[in-house]
Amino acid sequence: MYQSTNIHLTSDIKLSDVIINNPYLLLLLEHFGIEVPLQDRTLKQVCLQYGINIELFLTFANLYNGVNYTPLSPLTIQDTPTIINYLKNSHRYYADEIYPNILGVIHQMAKVNDFKEMALVPRFFVDYFNDVTEHLEYENKTVYPYILHLIERIENKEKDDPSIAYSVVEYQEHHNDIEEKLNDLKSLLIKYLPPKNDQTIRRKLLFLLSELEYDLNIHSKIEELILIPLVVAMELHLKKLR
Amino acid sequence: MRKPVCMVLMEPSPLITAGLLAIFKTSGQNFFFVQASSFDEVEIQLLKNKVELVILNPSYTQNFTKTFVALKNQYRNIKWVGLQYCFYDPKMLANFDAIITISDSPETMVSTILRVVREENLQDAGSTQDVLTDRETDVLKLLAKGLTNKEIADKLHISTNTVITHRKNLSQKTGIKSVSGLTIFAIVQKLVSIDDFNE
Numbered sequence: 414m415y416q417s418t419n420i421h422l423t424s425d426i427k428l429s430d431v432i433i434n435n436p437y438l439l440l441l442l443e444h445f446g447i448e449v450p451l452q453d454r455t456l457k458q459v460c461l462q463y464g465i466n467i468e469l470f471l472t473f474a475n476l477y478n479g480v481n482y483t484p485l486s487p488l489t490i491q492d493t494p495t496i497i498n499y500l501k502n503s504h505r506y507y508a509d510e511i512y513p514n515i516l517g518v519i520h521q522m523a524k525v526n527d528f529k530e531m532a533l534v535p536r537f538f539v540d541y542f543n544d545v546t547e548h549l550e551y552e553n554k555t556v557y558p559y560i561l562h563l564i565e566r567i568e569n570k571e572k573d574d575p576s577i578a579y580s581v582v583e584y585q586e587h588h589n590d591i592e593e594k595l596n597d598l599k600s601l602l603i604k605y606l607p608p609k610n611d612q613t614i615r616r617k618l619l620f621l622l623s624e625l626e627y628d629l630n631i632h633s634k635i636e637e638l639i640l641i642p643l644v645v646a647m648e649l650h651l652k653k654l655r
Numbered sequence: 656m657r658k659p660v661c662m663v664l665m666e667p668s669p670l671i672t673a674g675l676l677a678i679f680k681t682s683g684q685n686f687f688f689v690q691a692s693s694f695d696e697v698e699i700q701l702l703k704n705k706v707e708l709v710i711l712n713p714s715y716t717q718n719f720t721k722t723f724v725a726l727k728n729q730y731r732n733i734k735w736v737g738l739q740y741c742f743y744d745p746k747m748l749a750n751f752d753a754i755i756t757i758s759d760s761p762e763t764m765v766s767t768i769l770r771v772v773r774e775e776n777l778q779d780a781g782s783t784q785d786v787l788t789d790r791e792t793d794v795l796k797l798l799a800k801g802l803t804n805k806e807i808a809d810k811l812h813i814s815t816n817t818v819i820t821h822r823k824n825l826s827q828k829t830g831i832k833s834v835s836g837l838t839i840f841a842i843v844q845k846l847v848s849i850d851d852f853n854e
Binding site: 530533534537541593594596598601605606 | 829830831832833835836837838839840842843844849
């Protein structure tokens with residue numbers, strides 16, 4: 414994982430400097446839909462241009478730098494659609510780009526390293542990839558629409574609908590071992606799988622896994638520390654109206 | 656080649672010093688040593704070099720017990736070997752990890768030093784090499800064959816909680832948590848045969 418960071422970001426820093434310091438934030442820009450090049454614009458200017466709440470941006474960007482940032486004004490229900498959009502974009506990056514890339518490299522590695530043990534790795538990863546896809550679909554098709562529905566009801570001042578038995582607490586339980594298996598694969602590659610003409614490709618694979626791990630780690634922090642508390646507050650608010 | 660055993664030697668007699676160094680040189684061991692004539696100098700060496708061991712004449716500690724004990728407590732992974740050639744109070748000698756006397760044969764001196772240094776290394780190996788215990792291996796094998804915690808517990812005549820503890824330790828030692836990951840590990844380590852999995 415990229416380690417030169419821990420810089421506390423504020424709104425008047427040039428965004429280009431932030432990216433030069435920690436290129437992993439390119440993924441943050443992508444998930445927000447911000448395009449590069451950035452010229453000399455500050456974080457604040459870029460956020461204005463794209464209509465993003467600067468406090469939300471700073472909260473996410475600081476997470477990428479390993480800094481816990483407390484927004485000057487707390488995030489609210491109005492930020493939720495942006496957060497969901499951000500998470501959906503990162504799902505696209507996982508499902509359409511990085512996981513397929515990794516799978517491709519694993520197949521390449523299994524071709525040069527023809528040890529029998531190595532043949533198990535693509536199978537391990539395909540199973541894992543299926544689990545991940547299932548989880549992402551579940552979020553896209555169940556969790557996010559549910560949250561958007563809550564927002565709609567709060568904005569229209571509708572009363573709580575007891576027929577919707579779902580709660581975001583359920584979602585928290587769903588939300589676990591995606592990072593675990595990624596770690597397992599890293600351990601196998603770094604510590605145990607016997608080598609055979611595969612050092613270059615193994616390194617490529619490990620770099621890709623680190624890239625994914627970095628973004629995935631922030632992704633779950635956003636869900637656990639930011640999105641879920643917001644939704645829990647919304648659910649409570651609706652219950653009180655009942 | 657094994658990495659050198661680095662030590663500090665603190666002995667007032669040039670004759671004894673020269674004799675000890677000659678014994679080390681011909682021992683065939685990779686010993687590296689620096690000399691010191693006070694505890695201050697010893698400490699400088701401890702900070703500077705990767706010292707594992709200090710050999711010193713117990714007379715240095717005679718009026719400096721406090722300094723010596725403080726230094727020992729501060730540098731806990733350093734071993735202290737007394738070099739004895741006259742009678743000292745046994746209480747004083749008890750502060751040392753080992754004693755060599757000038758009547759020892761060269762082989763005894765060398766083996767005493769190696770024993771003291773390796774004791775430390777053995778403890779290291781236990782914590783960092785993470786060798787699986789027999790029981791953990793048993794659990795791993797059954798896990799790889801697709802058994803549940805309950806089934807493993809029944810088969811090994813232990814409680815489910817014990818199985819869970821073994822699994823925790825397995826994951827901690829290997830860095831692998833999922834059953835599918837542990838299965839690949841078990842196959843790589845040849846604990847189970849890969850042919851069991853080619854359905």
